Amino acid sequence: MTIYRIGIIGAGAIGQLIFQQISTSKPRLSQRLLVQLISREPESVPQTLRFTDINQQQQHEVVDVLGVHSPEIAKLDVIIVCVKAYQVEALINELLPNLAPNCHIILLHNGMGPHIHLAQKLLAYPQMGLSLATTSQGALRSAKWHIAHTGIGQTIIGHYSGITLKQPLKNILLKAIPNASWHDQILSALWQKLVINCAINPLTAFYQCRNGQLANDEYKAEIKQIIAECINVAAADNVELEMLACHELVYKVIALTSNNLSSMYQDIYHQRQTEIDYISGYIVARGRHHQIAVKANNINLERIKSLEAQISH
Missing domain, CATH: 1.10.1040.10 (N-(1-d-carboxylethyl)-l-norvaline Dehydrogenase; domain 2)
Structure with missing residues (x-):
């Protein structure tokens, strides 16, 4: 059985929403999926995540929210970066030495700009790849660890530079995130x-x-x-x-x-x-x-x- 490990860094409303959607998805029988939420704190801590879905149904679960220095980060196949655009560069600089040499990075934030500098930086990491994403899903954070899914929208992902995302991981993301699609012309x-x-x-x-x-x-x-x-x-x-x-x-x-x-x-x-x-x-x-x-x-x-x-x- 193939194990795929996906990390979502940035525990804001969109980060927690994407975590909920991927972690509750059902992979193929031949696959096992480990999904981990990563905060920008140094150490890992258990947290009770509360989630109100689009139909106002509430659920909660206790998960280990990883810190940026957690050794688990070195095992990730893909990391989805859901922080503010102005936080991306410093965060990536901190994360890069700890990531697997073939980890794939997906940027999901408002605005444009960080992808240009990151693509240049990744030239020194020839086994890595960079994809970009945008979403019009709505999410609202009422407390630090409580979010509500407030709007159905589209999520678009596409390749930007380096090694392309492996097809099984691409399939997992497109199946897990509602109304998600792959876009060859991501820019x-x-x-x-x-x-x-x-x-x-x-x-x-x-x-x-x-x-x-x-x-x-x-x-x-x-x-x-x-x-x-x-x-x-x-x-x-x-x-x-x-x-x-x-x-x-x-x-x-x-x-x-x-x-x-x-x-x-x-x-x-x-x-x-x-x-x-x-x-x-x-x-x-x-x-x-x-x-x-x-x-x-x-x-x-x-x-x-x-x-x-x-x-x-």
Whole structure:
């Protein structure tokens, strides 16, 4: 019997949700699946995880949440990284020496940017591979170890660099995570998600509103300019996006999540660091690289940076 070991690092809402979904899935009879949740604490500790599923059914279980220095990490076949974009680089630097030489890394976070530096770093690890993922599933953490599955969404995974994910592990993930699919053009999918984030997150955080308010006429010109700038920068990065399709997608998400408070709104409200550098900031950085003007995204970057500066004081 083949044993596959999957680790999920980052015990936030999405990390705990992905852990629940994979750990409760049923592998093939010829396979055994060991799924472990890893926190950013140094040592391993038992925790009671509480989970409210999409049908409001509650369950709980005691699991050993591994610390980043746990020897079990060296046995993982794949590790799914579910932390904030600004935490990825430092975390990977700490983890890499402890991972198996052929461990596959999957990044699952908002925004873009960390994949570029990580792919460069992994050139020194020729047996490793890097995949990228994005999810529109909803999860809410009501306490540190209690999360609720609040929205059914799609999860997309695709190869980025190095050794490709083994087919059995790919099959396990696609079966375990609801509405998951493999996407050969993963950067195109991530850019579409980035356009949505650029159009919604900073505006809701700045105007302090729910997503649905952005459907009002007063925001139309701003949203249109944000999308146009994203498409121009994507094209310079050899990713083709269509204006009408992106426009429709942004407003579809605004409608579907009309009552939601965006993650950036919540970060500002709770006085936490945001991921603006990896959302609007990524567009600004790539725009500067290609000498493309991105005025609307730069305004959003400066607005959120200003709000963050008020928090830090």
